[in-house]
Amino acid sequence: MGVTRLTRHMFLWSMAIIYMFAFASLYVQIPGLYGNEGVLPVRLVEPRVNGSSLVLEQIHAHPSLLWLGPRLGLDLDAQQAMELLCLAGALLALGAALLEPLRDSLVFFCLWALYLSLCQVGQDFLRFQWDSLLLEAGFLTVLVAPLNLLRCATFRHHDAVTFWLARWLLFRLTFGSGVAKLASHCPSWWGLTAVNHMFEAQGIPLPWSWFIQQLPDWYLKLGTVGLLVTEIAVPPLYFAPIRSLRLAAFYIQATYQVKLMFLGNYGFLPLLSLALTFSLLDDDHISYWLGHGKKKRTKTWPQTIMSLLVVLAVFAVIIYGTKVLFTLEIDWDARTITSKTAFTQQQFGNLLKLVTGPTIWVGVLSLTWEVVAAMLGCVCVRGCLWKLWGLVQWAVFASAAVAMFAISVVPYSSMEQVYSSKILPEVRQAYSLVERYRLVSAYSLDSRMTGVAGRSEVILEGSMDKNTWTEIEFMYKPGNVGVAPPVVAPHQPRLDWQMSQAAQGLAKQSPWFTGLVHCLLQGNKDVVRLIQTDSAQYPFSQAPPVYLRASLYRYWFTQTTQDGSGPNEWWRRDYAEEFYPAVQLGDATLEAMLNQHGLKEKFPIQPSPDSPLAQVLRQVRGHVQTLPGHLVLWSLLATVATIWLLKTLLSGVLGGRKAKPTPAEPKAKKAKDQPAEKSASASSLKAGRENSEESRRDADKSPKKRK
Numbered sequence: 001m002g003v004t005r006l007t008r009h010m011f012l013w014s015m016a017i018i019y020m021f022a023f024a025s026l027y028v029q030i031p032g033l034y035g036n037e038g039v040l041p042v043r044l045v046e047p048r049v050n051g052s053s054l055v056l057e058q059i060h061a062h063p064s065l066l067w068l069g070p071r072l073g074l075d076l077d078a079q080q081a082m083e084l085l086c087l088a089g090a091l092l093a094l095g096a097a098l099l100e101p102l103r104d105s106l107v108f109f110c111l112w113a114l115y116l117s118l119c120q121v122g123q124d125f126l127r128f129q130w131d132s133l134l135l136e137a138g139f140l141t142v143l144v145a146p147l148n149l150l151r152c153a154t155f156r157h158h159d160a161v162t163f164w165l166a167r168w169l170l171f172r173l174t175f176g177s178g179v180a181k182l183a184s185h186c187p188s189w190w191g192l193t194a195v196n197h198m199f200e201a202q203g204i205p206l207p208w209s210w211f212i213q214q215l216p217d218w219y220l221k222l223g224t225v226g227l228l229v230t231e232i233a234v235p236p237l238y239f240a241p242i243r244s245l246r247l248a249a250f251y252i253q254a255t256y257q258v259k260l261m262f263l264g265n266y267g268f269l270p271l272l273s274l275a276l277t278f279s280l281l282d283d284d285h286i287s288y289w290l291g292h293g294k295k296k297r298t299k300t301w302p303q304t305i306m307s308l309l310v311v312l313a314v315f316a317v318i319i320y321g322t323k324v325l326f327t328l329e330i331d332w333d334a335r336t337i338t339s340k341t342a343f344t345q346q347q348f349g350n351l352l353k354l355v356t357g358p359t360i361w362v363g364v365l366s367l368t369w370e371v372v373a374a375m376l377g378c379v380c381v382r383g384c385l386w387k388l389w390g391l392v393q394w395a396v397f398a399s400a401a402v403a404m405f406a407i408s409v410v411p412y413s414s415m416e417q418v419y420s421s422k423i424l425p426e427v428r429q430a431y432s433l434v435e436r437y438r439l440v441s442a443y444s445l446d447s448r449m450t451g452v453a454g455r456s457e458v459i460l461e462g463s464m465d466k467n468t469w470t471e472i473e474f475m476y477k478p479g480n481v482g483v484a485p486p487v488v489a490p491h492q493p494r495l496d497w498q499m500s501q502a503a504q505g506l507a508k509q510s511p512w513f514t515g516l517v518h519c520l521l522q523g524n525k526d527v528v529r530l531i532q533t534d535s536a537q538y539p540f541s542q543a544p545p546v547y548l549r550a551s552l553y554r555y556w557f558t559q560t561t562q563d564g565s566g567p568n569e570w571w572r573r574d575y576a577e578e579f580y581p582a583v584q585l586g587d588a589t590l591e592a593m594l595n596q597h598g599l600k601e602k603f604p605i606q607p608s609p610d611s612p613l614a615q616v617l618r619q620v621r622g623h624v625q626t627l628p629g630h631l632v633l634w635s636l637l638a639t640v641a642t643i644w645l646l647k648t649l650l651s652g653v654l655g656g657r658k659a660k661p662t663p664a665e666p667k668a669k670k671a672k673d674q675p676a677e678k679s680a681s682a683s684s685l686k687a688g689r690e691n692s693e694e695s696r697r698d699a700d701k702s703p704k705k706r707k
Helices: 005-027 030-034 055-061 078-098 105-121 129-144 159-183 194-201 209-213 217-232 235-239 243-263 269-280 283-290 301-325 345-379 384-413 425-437 494-502 511-522 525-531 588-596 612-624 629-657 664-673 682-687 689-701
Strands: 329-331 336-338 455-463 547-557 571-583
Touching: 005 078, 005 105, 005 129, 005 159, 005 269, 005 283, 005 629, 030 078, 030 494, 030 525, 078 105, 078 612, 078 629, 105 129, 129 159, 129 269, 129 384, 159 217, 159 235, 159 269, 159 345, 159 384, 194 209, 194 217, 194 547, 209 547, 217 243, 217 301, 217 336, 235 243, 235 345, 243 269, 243 301, 345 384, 384 425, 455 494, 455 511, 455 571, 494 511, 511 525, 511 547, 511 571, 511 588, 571 588
Parallel strands: none
Antiparallel strands: 329 336, 455 547, 547 571
């Protein structure tokens, strides 16, 4: 693969933006989710400090920075410690997004450690697959980012090796998710009707999800076929030796991720997946985008034609295979395209057994190529010291890349049990040692489609007398049938998402729900703000309800009207069953559930510290607690965009005042960029001795191979 300096910069900038969104989104929800009187108080699971244990031993036992507060002399409670970590992460990520020197390996290590610390105590609300994906991608960013703050050497032959890990992660994410959809034996995926229900059943639908749901069934089934092909047939092209195939795979996956951004409130997941697709690009293609130069023609016409024929042949095979495997037929009379799966679950299982091993070996060969190419680049550097320094860097980062690849095989191979049993015991042991740090994970996004018989929703109701019940409307999740779905991305309303997940099972399978009911009966304002930041929209803002209950409803999008106008009501719903019985404070049923789930107070709540740092945290909290989370994130995004625009305008103005380069300057640049020819004549060396000496000094430090 070509030089990846520009693509790495794009990847690092994207990761900084994603971290900023993740920390800021979580920060606005901490008091209600993890506060001293929140749904799942973090103080109940806070790791206890053992003064006799070494720091490294405590980090290994509890990989979280929360317990370091007392050692550092910080007078903060558990909630304030979480807020401090979130604020530090958001500010550090904002700085990295705006200032290139802060896109440093040490900075990204701090961001990863901060997010890991939060996930370790986040319980059910921080166990989504996108949290695991951010932790794994975040750790890879530590390896990809340079050491700007330590002023290390500018050339890094190992960059292609570490950046390759992002490509391998992208493959595991997309291919693993695609395989999981069919391996789950879900009738919706096998019947190609998953997309027919996807927009209605997604965690938090968008307003235009209603309009997409009105599309013809045959068209939505075709969308299911396209999704499966994108996630199963395209990912192997990530490792294709032909550059055009990798670029084609990039455009397909990038288009798919951009489409996800506009078709669902998936938080930062599509942004993170899109950032990983940058690993399929090279600097020549980015320069062509930016108009900085023309594409280099390094191939002869026969080679170009042969490469084009191979690309066309590969996609012809994919298209033909799609037609055969999914029985695509055009019905000219009805003007539709029919589709159905032409293979059985047994045949797919047999195919999975055949391809799991080869995909791993393709990864081995691709990584080996990058490692060997990086080593040759180090060997070809002039000067013994530079060569030795390059080889030391190569050895360290190549070893890290091989180790990361080896342990990632364990969760990846779990999709096929036969091959999973063949993994070396030493590799499994290494994976077990680092599993608590969530360096690698298995991914199976949307493996089973819910909402086939209607979208399940838990509706909370409160009452003062147990006779008249009033529904409690959430800001984001469906409730009132006449309210349009909201636009909240990249904010991740974790309580609303968990409410949708809880509706797929029983109340006892979601212990946090009992904590939510208990907090609402107590009238906890921080928890109420998770539901409605505007107190006027909360029916019990004056006094908490005496009784609470929850019912399960089935929701469906309404159909279009005859005149084709927009919906008067977005949803229709039917009562299904009781989800949670009516309870009140002191109720025996409620107390039993609190004890059962470990939510009952064992010790009295200590008053919050009043240290200067704690006062600052309360001041910051006071400014944002009344703002909806999505507005906070949009404000951050607008701030970053404004600063970038100002920087661009200022650089353009200042750049226009610079003197034009003299005709000699391009020659000097050319001499610096290109390797010196051994066959240069003595007369030319005499005539340009000064330029030649400068060129030779720069060439000794250049990582490019000399002819």
